[in-house]
Amino acid sequence: MKTKKTSGILLLFASAYFLLSFTADDDPLTKFLKSFQQYFTTHTQEKIYLHTDKPYYAVGDQIWFKAYVVDAQNLKSTPNSNILYVDLIDAKDSVQKTLRLPLVAGLGWGNFELKDSIKEGNYRLRAYTTWMRNYDEAFFYDKTFKVGNAWANQLITKATYSFTQEEKSEKINSKINFSNLDGYPYANKEVTYNVVIEGKTITKGKIKTDEKGNIELGFNNTKASFGNSGRINAAIKIGENTTIDKIIPIKSTSNSVDVQFFPEGGNLVQDVRSKVAFKALGADGLGKAIAGYVQDNNGEKLALINTRNLGMGIFSLTPKAGKTYEAVVKFEDGSERNIKLPTVLAEGATLSIMSSQADSITVKVAVNNGFLQQNLNKFFTVVAQNSGNILYTASSKITSLAFSAKLDRSRFISGINQFTLFDENMQPIAERLIFIPPTDTIGLAINTDKTTYTQRSKATLSIKSTGSNGLPVMGAFSIAVVDAGKVNIPNDEEESIFTNLLLTSDIKGYVEKPNYYLSNITESKTIDTDVLMLTQGWRRFNWKNLNVPQKDTFKPEKTLSISGRVTRGKDKPVVDGTVTIFSSGKKPFLVQTKTNALGEFMVDSLYFPDSTRFMVQARNVKDRKFVEIELYNSTFPVVLKNKNQADLTVNINDSMTAYLKNSKSQYEEWLKNGIVNRSILLGEVVVVDKKPEVQETSNLNGSGNADKVLTEKDFGNAFSIEQALQGRIAGLTINDGIAYIRGREAQIIVDGMNMEPESLSDIPIQDVESIEILKSIAYTAIYGGGGAGGVIIINTKRGKPGFVSKVFVPGVVTYQPIGFLKTKEFYVPNYADPKLNASVADLRTTIYWNPNIITDKLGNANVSFYNGDNTGKYRVILEGTDLNGHLARKVINYNVIPKK
Structure with a gap:
């Protein structure tokens, strides 16, 4: 996507009202544009889109997704960030799981497993980079979806x-x-x-x-x-x-409805005819239909009010001196209400745009006589920009009541374009947003090797990507094939790479049914899109930011790192001390570094998987261990109230019955064939006298598989580990700080690391999340000779990402940061393999998922997979981008019929 910078003279309409003498490159404008360019050079911004395999899920499913992280200015792959965070957030706005993904050329992919600890409900996917935390959280990717449960009790x-x-x-x-x-x-x-x-x-x-x-x-x-x-x-x-x-x-x-009015440009001005948009919003966040009229203080009806789409509409009004105006509004329940229109300015200017023409955009500035007399021969400026790209600038002296220009539509960029009218001091006085539908996009073709398929037959799809010039394009794409009979969502309610990166990511408020504005575009939809722009008053960039110094607290994250500070005594830095970092896991490693003059250290360029535990040991220059270690543990952004509250589903299971019945049938089929057992996937079922649930554990037997499990509620009033354990477990005694089980020293394991027996008393009880006691041979056998005297497993509160535990011995802390996700591969059955158990019904709803499709230099790619047992319509969704920021989306359907 090319950046277009222009500065020139507005084209004139032949009219007695218009008299323009625009000049380019005047000093205030030049200075202003330099500040603008400097701001976006320093404060580059990023956008994120997640392509998921389905719009909703059931307990036991996997959420498969691909992340596209782009530079907001040109939609090319971000040059800033190499790491992405993706949160799974529940209905209580609590983060259930955070994934950390490596990005390569702005692309990454992963999955969330919806285990049996996940309950039916509304959830959110939130994605962000560390760099994005410098700006409003409204810029984060945030999607609401529902999770149903048919696996347990079918409530x-x-x-x-x-x-x-x-x-x-x-x-x-x-x-x-x-x-x-x-x-x-x-x-x-x-x-x-x-x-x-x-x-x-x-x-x-x-x-x-x-x-x-x-x-x-x-x-x-x-x-x-x-x-x-x-x-x-x-x-x-x-x-x-x-x-x-x-x-x-x-x-x-x-069930109340709020009605707001939005004069074009921002204000109603006396004697200037203006378009006025309105929006009727229910308390549930959704648009509501209204009707009525506008009248003045004498009761004269001046305009009709009728909603066009989703509670929005538009009318025109010319305010007069000495008049006030109100709307008489009738709601769907038959009630009526009188609502005052915004105050009319006695002197002012308006900015209006006509953007419905096929090849041009008309910009009009109108002032009333009072404003003209006060500002005669003063300069005003019009600036149009999109995500930091200056698309149009022009300045002129105010010499008449109206000024107009007809601009070539091709100079503007797909997405939201912001027009602003400035006074002689370059202060904004009117503003207007317009939306330009995407034109310079990647063309995609998906061809199936058959017109119709049978159950479990092999499907091969041929993909062709071309540019707007018809030439082949190399691009990166993701594809999902789903059973449309079980996974269905109205076209208008879909999210796509276009609705996100071009529309919803640039305006703060909730947009109802965003795909309505970008699919099957008609003249009526074009008007509706313009009304949406008139009612969405917030945008990604505010001109006031140019004059407000902004320090970027968070730096672009390139690699994984561990950093901190070593001190002794009363916060005295340990200079030139030695810091040793050990890791546990299948591929352990050891790294050493030195502290600087402030006692600080950092080890970067790390690459480690999630669940990696570290022990950080520090010594002063004399190799003494009595020092304090403070790790610079990254904080995580708080979860704000769901901005997409209107997308919540009240009756979740009832709204996805076909999907859940299919899910239940698949589960019963697996149960019958011994693939799963009844003890898993209990969902929201609570069984009395169940063992305490341990969310995070290093127990090699698995969570909760122990002779005794203690959680925080069991030892919440204890002052030490010793007190928490004493007298609670038969055969366990503690003497001189060392634990014995049936007279033999117990092995102490903290967060997966073997510790010395005497370290038990060094562990602060407030850091502990759970304790698991292994006494019987059934549980200790897995630990070999080390578990002969029993095992005490202590799990610290690392369920909170990045939890640091200052335990054990002086000069040592344990740390479990969020590592990179171990990416799973989507399972595709191969029905040509005779070893495959063909008797198990294949009721998959996601038939195929591939996040890493790359078209070659001829624009070609092919994928193959096997269909399932469900018959009917299957839906293919292909999305992606190229290196130049061009976007692509293609949806096709094919049919699967019963096998003869």
């Missing part, structure tokens, strides 16, 4: 809400039905619930379902505010020892 909840407004609160009435996947109700079952609004519990209690599996809850929100949301945490007891937990979203606490 389906259906919740509906109704609202009433009381004097000082909102009354919410909720009806919730509990049934299994086949629709049979859970009748006369006890449900424990608590209701949380904006993070605070407002009510809780117990209730029984009726004979139809229903409960009804009514509660008041006394701190009512538009856009409030929350959740109902419900636990239904379906058996003597079995309870199922559910989180049911409350997307809004009222």
Whole structure:
């Protein structure tokens, strides 16, 4: 994508109103443009898009994704960052898992495993680089999706809400039905619930379902505010020892609708005709249909109000002196409300754009007589930019009431273009966003080797990529093939590489159904897109930033590193001390370095997988160990409230029944063939007297496989490890700080590392997450002779990424940073292999996933895979980019019929 920088004279329309004498390269403008260029040279920005294999998932699935990290200015692969972070965030805005991915030319891929610890609910994928943390978190990639569960007990909840407004609160009435996947109700079952609004519990209690599996809850929100949301945490007891937990979203606490008006350019100006866009937004974050009219203070009707699309619309108005204006709005429930329009400026200027023409864009600046007289012969400037690319600049003296120019559309870049009108001091006074649909894109063709396939037959797809000039293009792509009968999402609601990198990544607010604006573009959709631009008042770049010095706290992350500071006494730096870093794992390594004059050290250019544990040892110049080590452990960004709250699904399992029934059938097939067993994938089922769950462990037997498991709730009041263990485990005694099991010294293992027996008393209890005691031969055998006296496994709180534990002996700390993800390969069955167990039903919903397709110099690539047993329509989604920042997306379908 080429950067276009222009400075020239506005073209004139032949009209008595227009008189322009634009001049180029005046001093204020030149100075301004230098500041602009310097800002974007120093503050380059990045965008991220994740292509996932599916729009939603079930417990037991894998989320496969490819990351495209690009320079925001030209959409080429980022030159800054070599490391990407991807978070899996739950409905409580808590990070469940963070992946760290290496980037090569801005590309990376990975997967999240939705294990049985994952519960049904709404989740988010958030992705960012360390460099992006210098800017607003709104720039992070953030996607909301749902995860259902048909693997355990098949609980389906259906919740509906109704609202009433009381004097000082909102009354919410909720009806919730509990049934299994086949629709049979859970009748006369006890449900424990608590209701949380904006993070605070407002009510809780117990209730029984009726004979139809229903409960009804009514509660008041006394701190009512538009856009409030929350959740109902419900636990239904379906058996003597079995309870199922559910989180049911409350997307809004009222059915109120907020209506806002947006004059083009920013303000209504007396005697200047302006377009006025409006947006009717429900408390659930979605657009609502309205109708009505605009009237002045004398009751004269001046314009009609009718929504065009998703609660948005537009009308025109010429404000007059001495008049005030309001909208009389009628809502879908039949109610009406009078809403004042924005204040009219007695003196001012407007900026309007006509962008619907096929080959041109018309820019118009209009002022009223008062503004003209106050600013006669003063200069104003119009600047258009896109992501730091200056596309158009022009300056002129104010000599008449209106100024206009017709500009070649080809000079503007795909995506959001920002036009700003500046006064003589280069202060913005009006602004307008327009959207240019993508034109200079990669053309993709996908050809199947057959018109129709049968079950389990081999499919070969031929891919061809070409530029806008028709010549072959080398590009990097990702492809997903899914069973469209089980994985279905309306076209308008899809996210794509185009909707993300060209539209939603450049505006802060929520965009409902973004693909509506970029698929099957019509004249009507073009108008709707322009209305969207008029109602989205925020953009990636604010002109005020040019005059505000900004220090980049976070540097671009190129490699993995470990750094810190060594001190002694009262924070005195240890100069020229020796720091030794050991790693555990299959490929251990040792690195040594020296501290500088500030006692600091750093080892970079590291490459280690996730779950690697380190021991950092420091000694002073005299090789003494009584020093303190402070590791510069990277913090992680806090999780803010979900900006895509409107995308939450209330009735998750009910909304994806076909997918979940297929998932259940696949699980039962695996169970029948011994591929899985009933002890896995329990999801939200809670069984009474179950062993405590250990999230992170170094136990070679696996999590919780021990004779005794203690978690923080068991030793929360203890002052030491010794106190936490004393008297709790039969046969375990502690003498002089050393633990004995049945009279023999126990092996102490902390975070996977063998420690000396006397180190037990050096471990701060507040650093410990869980303790596992191994006494029986069934558990100690795996440790060989070292476990003959029993094993005490201590797991520290490294579940929090980058947790540092200052334990054991002076001058030593343990550390488990997030390493690089060990990338898995998507499994593709080979039905030509006679060794494959063909009796197991193949009900995959993701038939094929490949994140690393590279077209050759002729633009060609081929992929092959085997179809599954499900028949019907299969959908192929191919996305990607080339080295020059051109984007690509192609979707095709093919059919699979029963095998004869």
